[in-house]
Amino acid sequence: MITLTIFCMAAIIFFSRYVFLEPRLPLKLSPAVLHFLSYSAPAVLTAILAPIIFIRDKQLDISLDNNYLICALLAVFLAITTRNTLLTTVLSMAVFFMLRFY
Amino acid sequence: MPLSIAVIPWGILAGSLALDAGLSVLESQAMSAIVFAGAAQLVAVGMIKAGMGISSILITTLLITSRHFLYSMAMRNQISPLPLKWRLSLGFLLTDELFAIIAKNKGPHLQDGRLNRWYALGGGLSFYLTWNIASAVGILVGKNIPNLDSWGLDFAIAATFIALVIPSIKHPSILICVLVSLVTSVVCELLEIPSGLLIASLLAMAVGSLYAKVTREDQKESQEESQGDKQ
Numbered sequence: 460m461i462t463l464t465i466f467c468m469a470a471i472i473f474f475s476r477y478v479f480l481e482p483r484l485p486l487k488l489s490p491a492v493l494h495f496l497s498y499s500a501p502a503v504l505t506a507i508l509a510p511i512i513f514i515r516d517k518q519l520d521i522s523l524d525n526n527y528l529i530c531a532l533l534a535v536f537l538a539i540t541t542r543n544t545l546l547t548t549v550l551s552m553a554v555f556f557m558l559r560f561y
Numbered sequence: 562m563p564l565s566i567a568v569i570p571w572g573i574l575a576g577s578l579a580l581d582a583g584l585s586v587l588e589s590q591a592m593s594a595i596v597f598a599g600a601a602q603l604v605a606v607g608m609i610k611a612g613m614g615i616s617s618i619l620i621t622t623l624l625i626t627s628r629h630f631l632y633s634m635a636m637r638n639q640i641s642p643l644p645l646k647w648r649l650s651l652g653f654l655l656t657d658e659l660f661a662i663i664a665k666n667k668g669p670h671l672q673d674g675r676l677n678r679w680y681a682l683g684g685g686l687s688f689y690l691t692w693n694i695a696s697a698v699g700i701l702v703g704k705n706i707p708n709l710d711s712w713g714l715d716f717a718i719a720a721t722f723i724a725l726v727i728p729s730i731k732h733p734s735i736l737i738c739v740l741v742s743l744v745t746s747v748v749c750e751l752l753e754i755p756s757g758l759l760i761a762s763l764l765a766m767a768v769g770s771l772y773a774k775v776t777r778e779d780q781k782e783s784q785e786e787s788q789g790d791k792q
Contacts, residue, residue, distance in 0.1 A: 461588050464615050468605060468622045469595040475626045477652035479633035482641040488634065495770045496635040498738045500664045501726050502765035503628045504657060505739045506746035506758050507600065508722040511715050513747045527716055534720045538727035547724035548567045548717075555716045 530555040564658055565691040567721035568599070570714040572695025575602050577703020578710060579696075582610035586700055593696035597689060598656065599718070601625045624756050631762070632660040639663075639676040647678055654685025661725040734778050738769025 478484065488496070512531045513519055523529065534551035541547060572593065579589035584606070592602055601622050608618045632655055633640075640651055663670045663681050670680045703709055730736050742765035749757025772778070 460615065461584055461609065462591075464605070464609070464618055465588065465592050465596060467615065467619050468592075468598075468601060471619060471622050472596060472598045472601060472626045472629065473653060475623075475629035476633055476655040477649070479630065479637045480640045480648045480652050482648075486637070488637060491770075493635075493638070494773070495766055496631060497664075498735065498766040498769040499628070499631040499635050499762065500661050501729050501735055501739050502742045502762040502769070503631065503758070504661060504722040504726050505742035505765070506761040507657070508719040508726075509743040509746045509761075510750035510757075511719040514750055517751070517753075519747065519751060527713070527719065530716060531719055531723060534723040535727055538724050542728050544564060544721075544724040544728070545566070547727075548564070548720045551720045551723075552567075552570070552717055555713065555720070559713055 526555060526558045530558070564662070564721060564725075565687045567717050567724075568658065568688060568691050569695045570717035571599050572692045573699035573703075574710065574714040575599060575606070576696035576699025576701075577706075578603060578610075578699075579606045580700050580703050581710075582606045584609070589700050590693070590697060593693050597653070597692065598626060599692070621755070624759065627756075627759050628657075628762060629655060631766075632664075635664055636660070636676075643678060647682075651678070651681055651685060654682070654689060656685070656688055658688050658721070658725075659685045661722075661729075665729065732773065732778055734769045734773035734776070737772050738765045741765040741768045 479486065508531075512525075512527045513521065515525060515527070521528065530551050533554060534547050537547040537550055538544075575593060576589055579592055579602070580586065584592070592606075596602055596605075604621060604625060605618050608621065633652065636651075636655065640648055643651070659681065662668070662684055663676060670677055670684070699709075726739060730739060742761050745764050746757055746761035749761055754760065
């Protein structure tokens with residue numbers, strides 16, 4: 460059953476990633492649609508990351524005790540000042556795990 | 562691809578949780594190898610552990626993965642003219658991370674305005690390899706480390722996405738898009754709306770592009786660009 464689940468999941472996910480890359484699919488994207496789609500990366504990535512940061516134990520947590528929030532703010536600051544993806548990621552993760560374990 | 566480092570904690574978590582949910586070593590690794598989707602894997606593993614049926618797992622998978630429809634649509638003009646084997650491989654590798662890199666307007670992934678297929682493939686494969694090695698590590702060590710899921714490994718994904726999103730905010734409309742997405746996704750999550758990710762994304766995209774239209778932001782931008790070309 461688990462094997463079947465894995466294969467079905469793989470099929471669904473591959474379909475979602477591939478279907479619009481297929482040239483035989485009769486679809487012409489208008490400039491308006493393309494403009495709308497140009498917002499998909501920031502919109503989706505933010506929608507994934509925001510709940511991770513702001514919600515602890517199913518509740519909104521906007522306090523200094525929320526390490527996720529503090530380190531996210533650090534990451535925002537680093538991203539603005541350095542514009543370096545790797546540095547931002549690694550440094551904010553390092554601070555996060557330090558706060559967590561020491 | 563320096564971003565690969567950021568998928569390591571997330572991959573370790575996926576591997577160890579899969580094993581924890583009762584999947585065999587082979588099944589846990591197969592999940593990372595053929596499903597290759599972080600968020601969907603973690604949620605599905607949680608549902609398997611909770612004893613939920615295959616149909617509800619697949620419906621949830623469809624909801625979580627629906628953002629990839631947006632990605633493939635956004636990349637259609639660049640990837641659909643490529644030969645089949647390129648379409649299949651880049652399609653399979655089209656994760657959040659790869660999309661974030663190759664959807665940008667500028668960068669080493671573009672050659673004369675067209676997508677450099679080798680660059681995209683290299684990026685995709687490095688995420689794939691890292692993801693699978695990290696999952697294997699999670700499968701191997703997960704059993705010996707208690708409460709790996711309480712370590713906060715999910716912060717890694719938040720940090721990476723912040724590092725990707727912030728530099729992409731080049732216009733007020735993108736900032737508005739990000740803010741709408743942030744508030745809506747948190748509200749949806751608090752209300753436990755299952756398709757919150759999709760609702761928040763689409764609403765944010767709509768508000769962002771509408772704002773750009775109303776303020777004629779794109780025209781200003783193209784004027785600036787054409788002036789820049791002349792100089």
